[in-house]
Amino acid sequence: MATLKVKIQEDIILSNQDYGSKRTLEISSIDEFSKKIVTCPASSTTTIVNFDDAVTGSNPKIDTQDSKYIRITNLDSSNSVELAVVGAATLYQVRLDAGHSHILGSASALMLSEADTSPSFGTMADLDAIACNPGGNDVSLEVIVASA
Numbered sequence: 001m002a003t004l005k006v007k008i009q010e011d012i013i014l015s016n017q018d019y020g021s022k023r024t025l026e027i028s029s030i031d032e033f034s035k036k037i038v039t040c041p042a043s044s045t046t047t048i049v050n051f052d053d054a055v056t057g058s059n060p061k062i063d064t065q066d067s068k069y070i071r072i073t074n075l076d077s078s079n080s081v082e083l084a085v086v087g088a089a090t091l092y093q094v095r096l097d098a099g100h101s102h103i104l105g106s107a108s109a110l111m112l113s114e115a116d117t118s119p120s121f122g123t124m125a126d127l128d129a130i131a132c133n134p135g136g137n138d139v140s141l142e143v144i145v146a147s148a
Contacts, residue, residue, distance in 0.1 A: 003028045004069060004146045006103075027068050032147040034062070039140050040081055040132040047131045048072070048143050051107045062107070064126050066147040070104040072096065072130060073142040081134040081141065087111050087125040096132075096141075 009022040038048045049070070052061040074081055074096045083102055084093045090113035096102055104110060107127035114120060132141060 001028070002030050002033075004030045004033075006069065027146060029148045030068065030146045032066070032145075034143070034145045034147075036143050037075070037140055038132075038143055039138055040134045042134060042136050042138050045084075045131050045133045047129050048141060049145060050129045051127050053126070062145055062147060064107045067107040067145055068105065068148055069144070069146040070107065070127075070130070071101055071142075071144045072132075073101040073144075074098055075140040075142055076134075076137070079134060079137040079139050081132050081139045084129075084131040084133070085111060085127065086129045086131060087113065088128055090125065 004027040006025040006027070007022065009020070011020045013019070038046065040046045040048070050061040051064040051067065053064050055061050055063045072083060076098045078098050080095050080097045082093055083096050084091050085104070092111065092113045094102060104127070109124040110127045112120070112122055112124050132139070
């Protein structure tokens with residue numbers, strides 16, 4: 001077992017005022033760590049990670065309940081990519097600009113998508129998968145998942 005230490009830091013000084021910030025998160029009891037580079041081919045939707053509650057044998061999915069930290073980083077220097085965070089019945093999509101990251105916690109009870117602008121703050125659903133579509137250019141993503 002290990003402890004994953006995640007550090008997020010912004011450094012900026014505007015008009016001689018330091019607005020920088022540094023946050024550290026420690027996630028204990030990590031015994032599985034997956035780090036891979038995935039190329040998302042131009043004009044195609046590619047599933048970059050799958051989650052499931054029943055992971056056995058050679059199943060390449062990550063256990064939903066055991067996942068504790070998920071980070072997707074766009075490694076491209078100029079092109080963005082669209083990410084789809086997919087649950088059992090809904091999804092949400094975000095644009096991930098060049099060099100930017102999307103960070104999530106556990107895949108269990110992670111998301112709630114709605115088709116209106118009034119948040120219900122209802123029951124969260126498990127994450128099933130994360131997919132990407134880079135539009136007209138190939139884009140490489142770094143995918144990290146830490147699990148207990």
